[in-house]
Amino acid sequence: MGTPTPAPEPHTLAKELGLTPEEYRRIEETLGRVPSTAELGSYSVMWSEHASYKSSKVHLRNLPTEGERILVGPGENAGVVDVGDGHAVSFKIESHNHPSYVEPYQGAATGVGGIIRDILTMGARPIALLDPLRFGDPADPTTRRIVDGVVRGIGGYGNSIGVPTVGGELSFDASYAGNPLVNVLCVGSLPADRIQLAQAESPGDVAVLIGQRTGRDGIGGASVLASAEFREGAEAGWAGRGHVQVGDPFAGKLLIETCLELYERELLSGIQDMGAAGIICSAAEMAAAAGLGMRLDLDLVPVRETDMQAWEILCSESQERMLALVSPERLDEVLERCGRWGIDATPIGEVIEGDRLHFTYQGDVVVDAPAKSLADEGPVYERPVGVWAHPGAGEDADAAPPPGDLEAAVRLVLTDPDIVPPAWVWSQYDSIVGSATVQGPGGSAAVIRVTDDGRGVAVATDGNGRWCALDPETGAQLVVAEAARNVACTGAQPIAATNNLNFASPEVPAVMGAFAGTIRGMSAACESLGTPITGGNVSFYNQTGDRPIHPTPVIGVLGVVDDVAQARGIGFAEAGDEILLIGAPTRPGLGGSVYQRAVEGRLAGRPPAIDLPAERALQAFLVEHASALASAHDVAAGGIVTTLVESCLDGGLGAVVTPEPEVEAHQWLCSESPTRVVASVSPDHLDEVTAALEAAGVAHRPLGWVTAEPTLEVEGVLTLDLDEVASAQATSLAHALGDVDA
Numbered sequence: 001m002g003t004p005t006p007a008p009e010p011h012t013l014a015k016e017l018g019l020t021p022e023e024y025r026r027i028e029e030t031l032g033r034v035p036s037t038a039e040l041g042s043y044s045v046m047w048s049e050h051a052s053y054k055s056s057k058v059h060l061r062n063l064p065t066e067g068e069r070i071l072v073g074p075g076e077n078a079g080v081v082d083v084g085d086g087h088a089v090s091f092k093i094e095s096h097n098h099p100s101y102v103e104p105y106q107g108a109a110t111g112v113g114g115i116i117r118d119i120l121t122m123g124a125r126p127i128a129l130l131d132p133l134r135f136g137d138p139a140d141p142t143t144r145r146i147v148d149g150v151v152r153g154i155g156g157y158g159n160s161i162g163v164p165t166v167g168g169e170l171s172f173d174a175s176y177a178g179n180p181l182v183n184v185l186c187v188g189s190l191p192a193d194r195i196q197l198a199q200a201e202s203p204g205d206v207a208v209l210i211g212q213r214t215g216r217d218g219i220g221g222a223s224v225l226a227s228a229e230f231r232e233g234a235e236a237g238w239a240g241r242g243h244v245q246v247g248d249p250f251a252g253k254l255l256i257e258t259c260l261e262l263y264e265r266e267l268l269s270g271i272q273d274m275g276a277a278g279i280i281c282s283a284a285e286m287a288a289a290a291g292l293g294m295r296l297d298l299d300l301v302p303v304r305e306t307d308m309q310a311w312e313i314l315c316s317e318s319q320e321r322m323l324a325l326v327s328p329e330r331l332d333e334v335l336e337r338c339g340r341w342g343i344d345a346t347p348i349g350e351v352i353e354g355d356r357l358h359f360t361y362q363g364d365v366v367v368d369a370p371a372k373s374l375a376d377e378g379p380v381y382e383r384p385v386g387v388w389a390h391p392g393a394g395e396d397a398d399a400a401p402p403p404g405d406l407e408a409a410v411r412l413v414l415t416d417p418d419i420v421p422p423a424w425v426w427s428q429y430d431s432i433v434g435s436a437t438v439q440g441p442g443g444s445a446a447v448i449r450v451t452d453d454g455r456g457v458a459v460a461t462d463g464n465g466r467w468c469a470l471d472p473e474t475g476a477q478l479v480v481a482e483a484a485r486n487v488a489c490t491g492a493q494p495i496a497a498t499n500n501l502n503f504a505s506p507e508v509p510a511v512m513g514a515f516a517g518t519i520r521g522m523s524a525a526c527e528s529l530g531t532p533i534t535g536g537n538v539s540f541y542n543q544t545g546d547r548p549i550h551p552t553p554v555i556g557v558l559g560v561v562d563d564v565a566q567a568r569g570i571g572f573a574e575a576g577d578e579i580l581l582i583g584a585p586t587r588p589g590l591g592g593s594v595y596q597r598a599v600e601g602r603l604a605g606r607p608p609a610i611d612l613p614a615e616r617a618l619q620a621f622l623v624e625h626a627s628a629l630a631s632a633h634d635v636a637a638g639g640i641v642t643t644l645v646e647s648c649l650d651g652g653l654g655a656v657v658t659p660e661p662e663v664e665a666h667q668w669l670c671s672e673s674p675t676r677v678v679a680s681v682s683p684d685h686l687d688e689v690t691a692a693l694e695a696a697g698v699a700h701r702p703l704g705w706v707t708a709e710p711t712l713e714v715e716g717v718l719t720l721d722l723d724e725v726a727s728a729q730a731t732s733l734a735h736a737l738g739d740v741d742a
Helices: 010-016 021-031 037-046 097-102 104-121 141-161 221-225 239-243 249-264 278-290 310-315 328-340 371-375 406-414 465-470 472-489 509-529 594-600 612-624 640-651 665-670 683-696 722-736
Strands: 070-072 079-084 087-095 125-135 165-172 181-191 206-211 270-273 293-297 321-326 345-352 356-361 364-370 437-439 446-449 456-463 493-502 533-539 552-561 578-583 631-634 654-657 676-681 700-707 711-714 718-721
Touching: 010 021, 010 037, 021 037, 021 364, 037 278, 037 310, 037 364, 037 371, 079 493, 079 533, 079 552, 087 104, 087 456, 087 493, 087 552, 097 104, 097 141, 097 181, 104 125, 104 141, 104 181, 104 249, 104 270, 125 141, 125 249, 125 446, 125 456, 125 552, 141 165, 141 249, 165 446, 165 456, 181 456, 181 493, 181 552, 206 249, 206 328, 249 321, 249 328, 270 278, 278 293, 278 310, 278 321, 278 345, 278 356, 278 371, 310 356, 310 364, 321 328, 328 345, 345 356, 356 371, 364 371, 406 594, 406 640, 406 665, 406 718, 406 722, 456 472, 465 472, 465 552, 472 493, 472 509, 472 552, 472 612, 472 631, 493 509, 509 552, 509 612, 578 612, 578 683, 594 665, 612 683, 631 640, 640 654, 640 665, 640 676, 640 711, 640 722, 676 683, 711 722, 718 722
Parallel strands: 087 533, 125 165, 293 356, 493 533, 654 711
Antiparallel strands: 070 079, 079 087, 087 181, 125 181, 206 321, 206 345, 270 321, 293 345, 356 364, 437 446, 446 456, 456 552, 493 552, 578 676, 578 700, 631 676, 654 700, 711 718
C-alpha cells in the first residue's frame, strides 16, 4: 500500500490514450510524480472532449442559463424545470454519434439507455424520448445499413424499457455519410421537492454500486470515440466496436423502478449515473462537488470478465449502473430494496475527509489523486477562431429563375426524404407505452401528460445543418425559433431549452468559427424567446478524414400546457373553417431550403433572416389564444406547401388557398422564411381571432378555407390530388432506403 506503481513508458501510453504532452506534464505536476496506468486512463477519459468540454467551455459560458422556471441548470446530469403545482420536469439531449457509426444497433440503443439514466439520476421517472437523426444519402448501402441498425436500436431499447418514443427528426444529407448524428432527448417527471443531486454529502457515507456487472464492453466508449475523428476510408463496423457499450433494457427497467423506490423512501444521500468515463467519472464528480474525497476498493466491484485491470474497471462504460451514496444506518435497507427488484447492490467504498480519490486493487494503491483535478480542473482551450465560409454562401439563392414545371418541382419537394412522414421509422417505435402520450410522432411537438389532473408539457426538437452551413449564427437563431414555435403551436408556453451541438474537429479554426457563431445565434434567440439552456451536449470530431459534417446544432425546447386535453394539433378540423397565415409575410427564402436541394441540386446563398421580437410576439399569441384556433402548424422545411399538405392530410380534408401576389409562385410555395404559422379557425371565432391579432400587433392575412374534397388548390397556380401525394409520400422513403416491399 502506498504510492501507485508508475505506468510503463508513461509518455507513450499517454499519447496512445489521446493526452497531449502538455496535458501529461500537468498530470505529473498535479500528482508530484509519474502517474500509474489507472491514473493515466482516468485522466484521459475525464479530460476528453466529451467529458470535460475543454474546447467549448469558453463559448458555452455565453449561453443564457437562468430563468424563473429553472430549478436545476447546466452542471448536473440534466436540467430540471418547474411546471407548477409542486411538479417538475427533467429533460436533456445527448449524442451517441460515433458509437452508432461503429455499431449502429448497440450505439443507438445505449444512447437511449444513457439519456434515460441521466433523467433518472435527477430523481425523475423517464416518460418520453425524442430522436433527432441525421444520415448520409439514403441510396448508399452503408447509409441504409446504419439507418436500419440505429432505428432498430432505438426501438428495441425504448420499447423494451417502457419509455415511449414520441417524436424527433429524420434528415438526410451527404455531409453525414461517414458520420451519422444520433441525438436522443429524454423527458422525466418528478415532484419538485425530490430532486436528486450528484454530490457527496458526508464523510462516512457508503459508496454503493447499483446495477449491472462491469465488463470490458464500452471501455472509453463515449469519451474516446467522441473525442477522435474517423479515419478516411474507415467502414462502419471497424475494430473500434470494442469501445461500444452493450445495453440490456430489461435490466434498465429494473434499475428505473429500484431507483425511484429508493428516492421515494429518501434512502440516498447522492447518486450519479455511470455513463461516459464510468466509475472514475461518477466518483470524481460526486466527491469534487462536495469538496470531499472517496476511497474505493476495486476488488469489490462485481465484474463479468476475468483478469480485468484496474484502469479497465475504472473506465468501463458498461451499461445500467449507478453509483449511490448511502449513510451507514440506511445501507441495509438500500441493499434489501435493491434485492427485492433483483438488482445487484454492492458497497465498494466510502466518502472520506480531504479532497483525494484513493482507490486500491489487489492490495495496491492504483489511484491517489485530487478529485477536483479530474472533475473540474481539466485543460480549457481557447482554440483559434477562424472564419467559417461555405463556398456557396456568396451566391444569390433567390435569383435563380422559376422552375419550368412548377408542379413537378413541388412534387420533388413533397417527396424529399426530409419531408415525407417517416412512418417507416415511427412504426418501429412504441409511442404510447406508459399512457402519458397525448400527441405523438407527426405533430408540431409531442405533448405528454405529467399529472393526473391534465397538466403536461410539449417538446420539440429541431436542427438544420444546411442553414447552419451557410450561416451558423443566423441558422442557430432559426433553429431555436423553429423549435419554440413548434411548441407554441400546440398551445404550450415555451420555457426552456436543451442543446446538442454537433461539429467537426475543434482543432480547425473555421470549425471553431462556426461553433462560436452558433453560440452567438443560439444565445440571442434563447434570450429573446425566454428559453434558457438547462444543459446539453457538445459532440466534436464529427468528420471522416477531411470531410466534416455541416455545423449542426440540434435544439430541444420544452413548454408547459395547463390542460393537455386542450392541446392543439396540426390537422385541419372542419370543412368550412377559415385558413389564416399568422406572423410575418412570406419572403424570398430558398437559401439552404429543401427546394434548393431537391429541385436545383445545390446548397447556396444565405438562410432567411429572422426578426426575434416578431417571433416572440407570434408565439405569445399562439399560447394566449390557443383555444380560439382549430389548428396551428408552423411553416419551415419545404415551405408553406408542405405545411398545407400536412395539415390537410392530418385532418383528412382539403383546402383552397390564395397565394400572396407579391411573391413569385415557387417562392410562395417553397420559401422557408420564418415566423409564419398556418392556422385554421371556425367561422364563429374568426372575428375574435382577427381582433386579437390586431390588438397584439401580429401580422396576418386570410389564406382560404378548408374543404371536404381531398385536394389542395392554390388558386391560379396548381392543384394537388392529396390522395396521390399521400401515396407517393408513403413509399418514397422506403424505396429510397431500398425497402422493395414497401
